[in-house]
Amino acid sequence: MGVQIAKAMGHHVTVISSSDRKREEALEHLGADAFLVSSDEAEMRGAAQESLDYILDTIPAVHSLEPYLSLLKVDGKLLLVGAPESLQFDPVSVILGRKTIAGSYIGSMEETQQLLEFWAEKGLTSMTEVVKMDYVNTAMERMERNDVRYRFVLDVAGSNLQE
Structure with a gap:
């Protein structure tokens, strides 16, 4: 849903997944502009470093944020919604890049209403x-x-x- 919302808002969207299994679905069905396989170290290194404004992290398991933080621009934001038990990252990469790590389980009633109205206005379906x-x-x-x-x-x- 995040991919669809971001595309409807006019953003360039890159989907990052641990395997290539979701590539076709992300690009052809959800409308993503690009796709990265996070488990492919060469592909992640080859990705444009410091190129993303936001990353929506939906991973519910313990994982390192370092590969993702390196993709964020200065002042970029990594938004957690996957709720892992713990996170692993080097605070220096956050501090030097003026990067933000934030999270939320759910929006307010007003935000939810705004999102539903936007969803309907854009004709999106889940x-x-x-x-x-x-x-x-x-x-x-x-x-x-x-x-x-x-x-x-x-x-x-x-x-x-x-x-």
């Missing part, structure tokens, strides 16, 4: 997979395997529920 209640255990297993693109929607009303 990628969802609608499932019935009898599929919920399989859905949970798929979530644990990271086999969901991008959200499950549980159709309670359309499910055959018995009391």
Whole structure:
């Protein structure tokens, strides 16, 4: 959703992923302008250093921020929404580059309303997979395997529920 919102706002968007698996989806379906594989050290080194204004970090696991911080321009911002248990970074890279690390779980009601209005105005849609209640255990297993693109929607009303 972040890619779609940033594109709708007119930004140049680079998706960074740990594998090449999401490249086609990011470029062709979400509209990203560029794609980097973070696990490919040569590709990350070859990326234009200090070229990004913002990075939206959605990684929920412990990871080093160094490869990402090096991509930020002076005064760039790394925004955390993935909530890892801990982070690893060299404070000097933040201080010397006047970089900011910030985070948020959720916006205010007013911000959420503004985002929904923007989403509707731009005709954006989210990628969802609608499932019935009898599929919920399989859905949970798929979530644990990271086999969901991008959200499950549980159709309670359309499910055959018995009391």
